Amino acid sequence: KMKEKVLEELKTVFRPEFLNRIDATVVFHTLSKEHIRKIVELQIKDVEEQLLLKGVTMEVTTEAKDWLGEKGYDQLFGARPLRRVIQDEIEDRLSDALLEERFTAGDRVLIDVQNGEVVLTKASEAAAV
Numbered sequence: 001k002m003k004e005k006v007l008e009e010l011k012t013v014f015r016p017e018f019l020n021r022i023d024a025t026v027v028f029h030t031l032s033k034e035h036i037r038k039i040v041e042l043q044i045k046d047v048e049e050q051l052l053l054k055g056v057t058m059e060v061t062t063e064a065k066d067w068l069g070e071k072g073y074d075q076l077f078g079a080r081p082l083r084r085v086i087q088d089e090i091e092d093r094l095s096d097a098l099l100e101e102r103f104t105a106g107d108r109v110l111i112d113v114q115n116g117e118v119v120l121t122k123a124s125e126a127a128a129v
Helices: 002-013 033-052 062-072 080-099 123-128
Strands: 057-060 108-114 117-122
Touching (some): 033 057, 062 080, 108 123, 117 123
Parallel strands (some): 057 108
């Protein structure tokens, strides 16, 4: 029913010549928090796999996943901005830390959020705090 309503609305806005050029119309529904969490986890898994090539493992806290989901979700664009947020907040910081040798093969990185900021620490340092 939703698709029919959308098509009817499109007919009121666009000319038939334009609509005939469109191959398909896809109707997206609003993502739930669970959907966003799954998307965050899939994106993080890609980062984890890249990090494993360097011999480093990582753990992302639930709070960090929720924060990434909130920051990376947009009502209009859905989860599209999430990729950029993960790149800016995690991948870029991890790259810098690896170049500075803050993390080396055998280390486990803990990714958390403190005071609204992503924080990367060695798991052994985080346990000592």
